[in-house]
Amino acid sequence: xxxxxxxxxxxxxxxxxxxxxxxxxxxxxxxxxxxxxxxxxxxxxxxxxxxxxxxxxxxxxxxxxxxxxxxxxxxxxxxxxxxxxxxxxxxxxxxxxxxxxxxxxxxxxxxxxxxxxxxxxxxxxxxxxxxxxxxxxxxxxxxxxxxxxxxxxxxxxxxxxxxxxxxxxxxxxxxxxxxxxxxxxxxxxxxxxxxxxxxxxxxxxxxxxxxxxxxxxxxxxxxxxxxxxxxxxxxxxxxxxxxxxxxxxxxxxxxxxxxxxxxxxxxxxxxxxxxxxxxxxxxxxxxxxxxxxxxxxxxxxxxxxxxxxxxxxxxxxxxxxxxxxxxxxxxxxxxxxxxxxxxxxxxxxxxxxxxxxxxxxxxxxxxxxxxxxxxxxxxxxxxxxxx
Amino acid sequence: xxxxxxxxxxxxxxxxxxxxxxxxxxxxxxxxxxxxxxxxxxxxxxxxxxxxxxxxxxxxxxxxxxxxxxxxxxxxxxxxxxxxxxxxxxxxxxxxxxxxxxxxxxxxxxxxxxxxxxxxxxxxxxxxxxxxxxxxxxxxxxxxxxxxxxxxxxxxxxxxxxxxxxxxxxxxxxxxxxxxxxxxxxxxxxxxxxxxxxxxxxxxxxxxxxxxxxxxxxxxxxxxxxxxxxxxxxxxxxxxxxxxxxxxxxxxxxxxxxxxxxxxxxxxxxxxxxxxxxxxxxxxxxxxxxxxxxxxxxxxxxxxxxxxxx
Numbered sequence: 231x232x233x234x235x236x237x238x239x240x241x242x243x244x245x246x247x248x249x250x251x252x253x254x255x256x257x258x259x260x261x262x263x264x265x266x267x268x269x270x271x272x273x274x275x276x277x278x279x280x281x282x283x284x285x286x287x288x289x290x291x292x293x294x295x296x297x298x299x300x301x302x303x304x305x306x307x308x309x310x311x312x313x314x315x316x317x318x319x320x321x322x323x324x325x326x327x328x329x330x331x332x333x334x335x336x337x338x339x340x341x342x343x344x345x346x347x348x349x350x351x352x353x354x355x356x357x358x359x360x361x362x363x364x365x366x367x368x369x370x371x372x373x374x375x376x377x378x379x380x381x382x383x384x385x386x387x388x389x390x391x392x393x394x395x396x397x398x399x400x401x402x403x404x405x406x407x408x409x410x411x412x413x414x415x416x417x418x419x420x421x422x423x424x425x426x427x428x429x430x431x432x433x434x435x436x437x438x439x440x441x442x443x444x445x446x447x448x449x450x451x452x453x454x455x456x457x458x459x460x461x462x463x464x465x466x467x468x469x470x471x472x473x474x475x476x477x478x479x480x481x482x483x484x485x486x487x488x489x490x491x492x493x494x495x496x497x498x499x500x501x502x503x504x505x506x507x508x509x510x511x512x513x514x515x516x517x518x519x520x521x522x523x524x525x526x527x528x529x530x531x532x533x534x535x536x537x538x539x540x541x542x543x544x545x546x547x548x549x550x551x552x553x554x555x556x557x558x559x560x561x562x563x564x565x566x567x568x569x570x571x572x573x574x575x576x577x578x579x580x581x582x583x584x585x586x587x588x589x590x591x592x593x594x595x596x597x598x599x600x601x602x603x604x605x606x607x608x609x610x611x612x613x614x615x616x617x
Numbered sequence: 618x619x620x621x622x623x624x625x626x627x628x629x630x631x632x633x634x635x636x637x638x639x640x641x642x643x644x645x646x647x648x649x650x651x652x653x654x655x656x657x658x659x660x661x662x663x664x665x666x667x668x669x670x671x672x673x674x675x676x677x678x679x680x681x682x683x684x685x686x687x688x689x690x691x692x693x694x695x696x697x698x699x700x701x702x703x704x705x706x707x708x709x710x711x712x713x714x715x716x717x718x719x720x721x722x723x724x725x726x727x728x729x730x731x732x733x734x735x736x737x738x739x740x741x742x743x744x745x746x747x748x749x750x751x752x753x754x755x756x757x758x759x760x761x762x763x764x765x766x767x768x769x770x771x772x773x774x775x776x777x778x779x780x781x782x783x784x785x786x787x788x789x790x791x792x793x794x795x796x797x798x799x800x801x802x803x804x805x806x807x808x809x810x811x812x813x814x815x816x817x818x819x820x821x822x823x824x825x826x827x828x829x830x831x832x833x834x835x836x837x838x839x840x841x842x843x844x845x846x847x848x849x850x851x852x853x854x855x856x857x858x859x860x861x862x863x864x865x866x867x868x869x870x871x872x873x874x875x876x877x878x879x880x881x882x883x884x885x886x887x888x889x890x891x892x893x894x895x896x897x898x899x900x901x902x903x904x905x906x907x908x909x910x911x912x913x914x915x916x917x918x919x920x921x922x923x924x925x926x927x
Binding site: 269273321323373377379380382383384386387388389390391394395397398401402515517525528529532564565567568569570571572573574575576577578581582584585 | 720733
């Protein structure tokens with residue numbers, strides 16, 4: 231075989247291999263669904279019927295699909311924050327709390343200042359949501375950077391604190407005056423003015439947030455791969471000693487990663503209020519307000535390999551699972567909590583599949599005689615040269 | 618009123634319930650400590666506790682035998698630990714993130730099984746108080762220390778036992794070696810993977826008991842998400858206790874006492890918002906983690922993957 235063709239051959243093989251690698255999250259999800267099928271059988275339900283109902287409920291009609299998209303908005307936003315944080319090696323699992331605080335600040339604003347033109351109020355409300363998320367993400371960021379506090383633990387604690395703040399405000403200071411007078415005391419705020427609500431694609435509940443979230447996904451892509459700030463965040467994520475050696479302020483970039491990540495979750499919280507419910511309401515737990523989006527957004531981002539653009543379809547997929555889960559519950563009487571369990575398995579399988587991806591990458595690189603560096607390293611080196 | 622808090626009955630009540638409430642923290646944290654000392658950070662404790670809590674409750678409900686319930690909770694904890702060990706040791710999965718996966722799995726599964734198999738609030742006849750002969754009769758002291766259920770005694774007994782195993786046995790030496798310098802341990806013929814499997818499975822077993830202690834010893838009911846973050850606090854307590862059993866004991870008691878105080882504040886109707894009282898332990902965790910940052914250092918190989926050369 232002439233050498234030229236051999237190289238071409240290898241390249242082809244290379245590409246096929248790398249496509250295979252890219253498919254890993256999909257295999258991981260299929261594996262989770264397979265385990266789910268076993269659970270379904272054990273619970274006496276037909277997995278095919280169950281998954282059929284799930285798919286039908288998620289994507290089966292125009293309205294169902296719109297609902298899926300509505301559910302995917304907070305997942306995408308939280309997922310984008312996850313992409314930034316995890317690329318910077320910061321494990322932010324405080325999405326729930328950051329959503330809640332963002333929602334509280336923006337709701338407070340919307341209910342307090344009622345004389346503004348709608349568009350202006352919405353913009354300020356978004357900024358308030360972002361601010362709330364940044365405060366709730368920034369505290370663990372500072373604690374990690376300057377006091378060496380494990381951010382996983384601190385963000386979990388911040389979640390619990392945010393829930394109590396929400397409960398306190400909904401039951402007392404921010405409760406709907408109607409509820410106070412009627413003494414029914416449902417822990418919810420008053421409704422937002424109609425002009426303050428995010429425009430909807432009627433007759434569905436799909437709101438403008440989807441478009442904003444998609445634009446932000448593109449923005450995050452540019453931030454991470456086309457700006458110095460993004461490069462530095464990723465550099466810190468790859469190797470802190472090397473970044474320090476290269477003159478990057480590691481501590482500052484840890485804080486920035488958590489601030490940005492919190493900002494997206496805070497915006498997600500604002501959109502749940504301004505786009506979906508038009509008020510804040512609590513059932514005493516975080517899930518009652520967030521629908522677990524603070525965790526499921528992480529699942530979507532991991533599934534999207536922490537790439538903001540792949541996180542878009544990933545969010546739609548997981549939004550669909552959540553919407554479809556209710557249909558599944560109705561048809562085969564298996565509680566929709568099954569989907570939470572399966573999401574957990576997806577996370578476990580995705581992080582485990584990294585092992586196989588790295589191994590096959592290594593094998594291919596050593597076959598093609600390249601140095602024992604991962605493509606990520608090469609990419610970083612090349613960019614470092616450009617910078 | 619505030620002055621009510623200072624009456625003897627209330628103080629005895631707070632300290633006594635504080636000791637009881639330390640049970641889940643002690644089991645879960647001591648288990649987690651062994652994992653971390655060998656280099657594995659298991660963040661799935663909350664999920665293991667939730668599943669252990671439900672299984673323990675369900676088996677007790679069906680068999681009327683609390684010990685069988687605890688045994689089942691241990692088994693399910695062991696299984697979750699085995700899975701965690703497999704993905705972290707063999708598949709090199711990022712420990713923090715896979716732990717979150719197991720948390721979601723445990724939460725989803727326990728909710729699913731509860732809704733499917735039980736559905737409504739049902740109580741079980743859980744562990745009964747055992748008054749220690751003679752000691753239990755001592756006024757005040759007896760009520761505080763010697764009138765608890767079996768799991769409480771076991772949890773406190775676990776602390777010195779864990780200390781002994783960790784510091785005075787070959788197994789403990791191996792665990793510490795694997796957590797500090799796996800390469801050296803490996804070259805001395807210690808199986809790094811074997812030790813990590815052992816500690817992570819053991820951690821799962823203890824998390825399972827911790828969960829069951831909530832549903833068949835403390836509250837005697839199962840509610841969805843009933844651990845309410847205690848599994849995560851248990852992980853934080855390992856840091857707080859500088860990876861030492863008696864340090865963890867101190868942290869667990871501090872937490873459970875504050876929890877007990879919080880409950881009594883609500884019972885007595887003292888005008889502090891209940892939400893503020895509930896969030897106190899979480900704020901305290903953050904404060905404590907912040908203040909203890911200079912104190913001690915974790916095992917060197919914590920969260921690091923071990924791979925043999927070649």
